[in-house]
Amino acid sequence: MAHVAGAVDTTARTTATALSVHDLGRKFAGVTAVEGVTLSVEAGTRLGVIGPNGAGKTTFFNMLSGELKPTSGRIELFGKDITGVPPHKRVALGLGRTYQITRVLRGLTVLENLTVAMHGLSRSKLDLLRSWRSYSGKVAEAEELGASFGLRHRLGVNAEQLSHGETRQLEVCLALALKPDVLLLDEPAAGLSPAERVDIGRLLQSLPSDLTLVMIEHDMDVLRGAVRDIAVLHLGELVTRGSVAEIQQNELVRELYLGQRRQIEKTPDAIERLRQEGGLTA
Amino acid sequence: MRMHIGAPAQAVPFPVTSAHLSASLANGMPVHNAVRTWVNQFIVQTLNGLTLAGIMFLVSSGFTLVFGVMRITNLAHGAIYLLGGYIAYSTIQVVGNFFVGMLVAGLATALLGVVLERTLIKRMRGQVMAELLATLGLVYVINDLALATWGGNPLSLTLPGFLQNSTTLPGGIVYPNGRFFILVVAALIGVFLYYLLRRTRVGAIVRAGVDDRPMVGAMGINVRLVFTMVFALGALLAGVGGALGGTVFTLAPNADAEILTFALVVVIVGGLGSFEGAVLGSLIVGLLSNYGQAYFPALAYFALFAPLVVILLVRPQGLLGRAAA
């Protein structure tokens, strides 16, 4: 029986709910990318999000980080409704994110990248007069952050010249520099060689334990070491959720990935049946 | 802005401005006459505005097409307009026929477009800002060469005989034929372009190129050829616009900057890359600008730029522009 985490109701809980979404949906002209997703993530836990391509995972993330407005539903961060909050303010509220197609600041060195991130939540980013190198505290923090994620010897290198794996590491560092309470990781292992995947896996394990993590990934090995639960999306809907072991053994999920059940009937009955099969009760 | 369509010289048996009108009323003109006069004058100004819109449409449609398909902001577009006007002038001097002049102007500027595209644009491989800056350099080159060839004195193009007369419209409005001619030509070209873009295969390719360039290339269509043709078409439209515009506005150094500014305002208002936007934008900007100049000369500038400001505040992608790249 799949484990049901994240009940929809808002009764008092012993642990805080870090992130929750209610009936979240996004339609584009003619295409429903995400529909009716409801789940919540307890603080300090780690959730993986999987699903075949086109399942709406990145759209989902884009709504969480504020880059896309949902067409329905709402998002709450530690109980506060952030559905209408712009991206740069969500960051200030403790929500961080990395990108599947890396978005580091090319043209700047690794150290400069990290320094920019360090100033992100502080008034000092509008300082016109002091040299940024004179902010020795922030610079030291930036150096340390980079060093702790394998970039110690690459701080002076231009971000354009980093390898793919190093770019990923920098990507994660940038998000971490803002000391998020909740971190959204969008396919951190995508495009990495097996050796690099091991590195990323280790990086993920070394993340602070009180950090709440939601991670989109395809690689089960990476997921296994990094998350506790997995939620499965398909065609924009949340199909099921359970522990890593449960999901790996789940028939439905196997079929979705292996192709026998590419199409799910979208009638309410069929969806209800699926929900029951998958073990979600609401 | 110096460019506006002035009241036609031959057409003034009645007061031209509101000030004159008030004066006439004060002098005892009957009210219904005054109202009819005002209405007639308004119609004249509307026709003037449409004529201006027609010329702006020719220039801005070329500009927006090139931008839409190739992402190039051709700052030299105004200079090509001016060049077209000058070439038409010289051709008319030699041949004596305005229509030939207009044709030669269009062909010459189209040829120039082909040359520029093949030599310069090709080298910049889609670097949009670099292309924009390069066209800035071209502005100086074209202007200087034009200065060398035609001098700095303002030139005007004369229309063939029958177009120099005026037609009397119902209600006693007398309007120059030449301006009707411009309206007709602009409308015809507009219809032709619409047909070309919406109803032909070539047009579909062009529109697809606006939406998704790599796909068009992937479909095996010779994208290079399409680019060259589109750029040449843009230049042709500017050149023809110059020939027509030269009958109403003087051709002189700096006229290119004025027409470029108009074109830019039009395409921003209408939406960069949208052909229909160029039509709509031309109408709005042409009419508003002309009304502004005619009725509120002191605020004429603001009449031209007000639509720009409003659009940028309310709908930055333009009236008919798409929100995403």
Place this chain on the structure above:
Amino acid sequence: MRPQSKVVTGAPAGQTESGTRQSLLPRLLMAVGAVVVLVIVAVLLSGGGFAGQLVTQMLVFAIAAMGVGFLGGYAGLVSLGQASMLGLGAYGVAVAMAKGFGPWTAIGISLLVTLLVALVAGLLAVRVRGIGFVIMTLAVGQILFGLSSSWVAVSGGDNGLIIPLNPSLGPLDLNDPIQLSFFVLAIFLVSAALLWTFVRSPFGLSLQGIKSNEQRLKTLGYSTRTHLYIGYVISVMFGGVAGILFVLTNGLITPTTLDFGHNGIVTLMAVIGGLGSLWGPAVGSVVVILFQQDLSLYVERWATVMGIFFVLVVIFAPDGIWGVGQALVRRLTGQSSRQPTRSIRGLPEGEPQGPGTPTDTELPEPMTERMS
């Protein structure tokens, strides 16, 4: 003096022996070069006459061009309206003096007016990026141009306005051309120093970040529009200050200075010299003014030559003359790695008619984002 000396070895900035030694030689060359140039300039200025006047104008336009280079090279927004801002600054002084204010008050009024215009125009300008921004600045520039020629009551129409009198600064009498030109030099150096400070500040870093990837900066907590707004205002003020110096050194201002041609030339100066380098635009100013003055003696079609030269620079040397010089120095001193370029190639296209934020109708970012 160079804004940032990047250490291209793998070591953290400035820590290894070889790292410091490698970055020392170019710095030394720079310092020596700077002293030499300064001496030459001082000599020419003190000699007065035509050469002195020319150098003074180069300095004036260098200030304006530096404003363009700052915004373009560091924030990625290219302005085509800087000459109009220069003109605004000039007219500010001239109009105020025509209304009876003393020279220093007039200068104060001019600065205030320029600031106000920058604050208002900036609100609109930062709503668009890339090409849209270029067009905006062009439009604003043309509005100012039109006003300068048609608002005759204030601006004197096409004849322009004359300054009756220059101020004096303590013992310095700015009516004396030579003293005035040294004053201009001083302001130029102060402007350069300010720019150098801005570029090295966290704010300057943020602008570069925005130029690299505005969307990313937003998710790092930056309100990017605010930063670009401030950058725009700074850039315009450089133009205004240049305008004040322009009208003091020329004694008059006419609408022609605000026309499209002049606006293009200031941008040309910044690009030819090298966007995104501190001294590039100043070099560009020297080169372009030399074209205008010296080349015109030998070649009647100097403008054509200048235009072609500009196109060639854009195609073959997008880092400008300064960039070429830097590359040369790097080769001579043995640094082979490519420096991050702050050139034309790095200019973001942006949404020409949008602020870079996805709107409701836009598809999710990763689908439209270019594969890096």
